[in-house]
Amino acid sequence: MVDPRLVLEIARNMRGCNYVVEPGAGLGVVTSRLSDNAGYVLGVEVDARFIPLLGEVAREHKNIDVVYGDILELFFERVECMAGNLPYSITGPFFSRLVKVFRPKSAIFTVQREVASRLAAKPGTSSYGRLTVLVQLVYEVKLGNVYPPSSFYPPPEVYSQTVNLRLREDAVSPSEIEIVEEFTRCLFSQRNKRVAKVLRSCCENGDFVNDVGERRVYELSPSEVYSLALKCFGSSR
Numbered sequence: 001m002v003d004p005r006l007v008l009e010i011a012r013n014m015r016g017c018n019y020v021v022e023p024g025a026g027l028g029v030v031t032s033r034l035s036d037n038a039g040y041v042l043g044v045e046v047d048a049r050f051i052p053l054l055g056e057v058a059r060e061h062k063n064i065d066v067v068y069g070d071i072l073e074l075f076f077e078r079v080e081c082m083a084g085n086l087p088y089s090i091t092g093p094f095f096s097r098l099v100k101v102f103r104p105k106s107a108i109f110t111v112q113r114e115v116a117s118r119l120a121a122k123p124g125t126s127s128y129g130r131l132t133v134l135v136q137l138v139y140e141v142k143l144g145n146v147y148p149p150s151s152f153y154p155p156p157e158v159y160s161q162t163v164n165l166r167l168r169e170d171a172v173s174p175s176e177i178e179i180v181e182e183f184t185r186c187l188f189s190q191r192n193k194r195v196a197k198v199l200r201s202c203c204e205n206g207d208f209v210n211d212v213g214e215r216r217v218y219e220l221s222p223s224e225v226y227s228l229a230l231k232c233f234g235s236s237r
């Protein structure tokens with residue numbers, strides 16, 4: 001199913017975690033490896049066909065439980081760590097939920113290589129955008145290994161890459177992330193335009209004085225976007 005090096009990379013990164021949630025547990029290959037390295041693993045799987053197999057895996061390992069459900073609709077009391085080969089179709093909504101709801105201290109995910117580049121991008125580059133800002137305001141992002149399509153069965157059409165996330169000490173709060181999410185929807189729809197002009201179209205009070213007005217949207221750092229979001233939307237809520 002999956003390249004053993006990838007399974008090992010994920011499992012090793014979760015060493016020392018007491019509680020790991022794995023979105024998209026599938027056949028349980030990663031799940032059982034995780035259970036060797038972490039105190040407890042909760043596998044989440046939306047496809048009912050995998051649930052009996054995952055039940056077997058859970059019976060063989062005392063520290064694994066399985067939940068049948070959609071990771072985008074579940075709530076957990078507290079998520080310490082999160083890991084897995086993410087279903088690529090839910091990348092956007094998943095990361096939105098990660099920074100607003102789950103907020104694990106530590107996480108490792110396999111994503112499309114292009115998504116990994118966006119998560120780790122620097123301002124001013126072509127990969128830099130809304131997803132970068134939202135995730136980097138909450139997490140330190142480190143790129144892991146790249147895996148070719150042949151690392152998976154069936155092989156996807158794209159290369160994949162792991163990303164390591166560590167919760168920042170100064171992580172922006174969930175309620176402020178919601179403000180940034182709303183603000184960046186408008187801001188990054190005009191990513192190549194000058195900031196002053198875009199603020200006039202995105203904010204009711206878009207004429208507020210700022211020292212970044214002459215720059216282009218995609219050149220703003222995550223913390224600059226955050227300050228502008230609070231000025232634009234914060235006071236009106």
Ligand SMILES: C[S@@+](CC[C@H](N)C(=O)[O-])C[C@H]1O[C@@H](n2cnc3c(N)ncnc32)[C@H](O)[C@@H]1O
Pocket residue numbers: 001002023024025026027028029030031044045046047050069070071072084085086087088090
């Ligand atoms: C890329 S596969 C990974 C499977 C397995 N963990 C592995 O590494 O071989 C993604 C898995 O996520 C499941 N999945 C897709 N969307 C999901 C969702 N919204 N919530 C939970 N699981 C989901 C799919 O059914 C599939 O089993």
